[in-house]
Amino acid sequence: MEQVAAASGSAGLESKMDLLCDIDLDATLRFGAREMALHEVLELGPGTVLELDRHVSEPVDLVVGDRIVARGEVVVVSGNFALRVTEVATPQLRLETIRCFF
Template sequence: MEMAGSTDTKISRLNDIDLDATLRFGSCEMTLEEVLALGPGAVIELDRHVNEPVDLVVGDRIVARGEVVVASGNFALRVTEVAAPQLRLETIRCFF
């Protein structure tokens, strides 16, 4: 049986691991021919409305949702919904 502090210590070892994070605005299905025909100025219609939240994806899991904002001249995400901590931990792939 583990002591409560030892679990925190084990988890803290993971705090400095870099993970790729992606904002997903929506999706669509396209044929290869349609993709190859894309050029500058092409518009791709996604399956979401402008007012719907975007997904913050880490690995292949959605960990949060929110709205796109501008911060210091850059795009940013204002988080409005976060997955439960246990669910986030369980869905992160282990590299050990």
């Protein structure tokens, strides 16, 4: 009896997961950050260079919601920027990212 209940329970979970797989999420690449005073922001103009808190050789973060789900390096593919993933967050952490949208 327990095996039948477990099997039907996992089938229900699979169908729920299938529903989640069709949800569109915004993904952002985070190269680094910098704190700035308002007067510094107002002084920005074309050609301004901002130094970020990350070294060029450090990986870039792929952020979904407010969670880092992967890291990698920036590459160019057909003239567009892309991310070559080198590290992926654990499945549990990725699911927690999705949960924040509900």
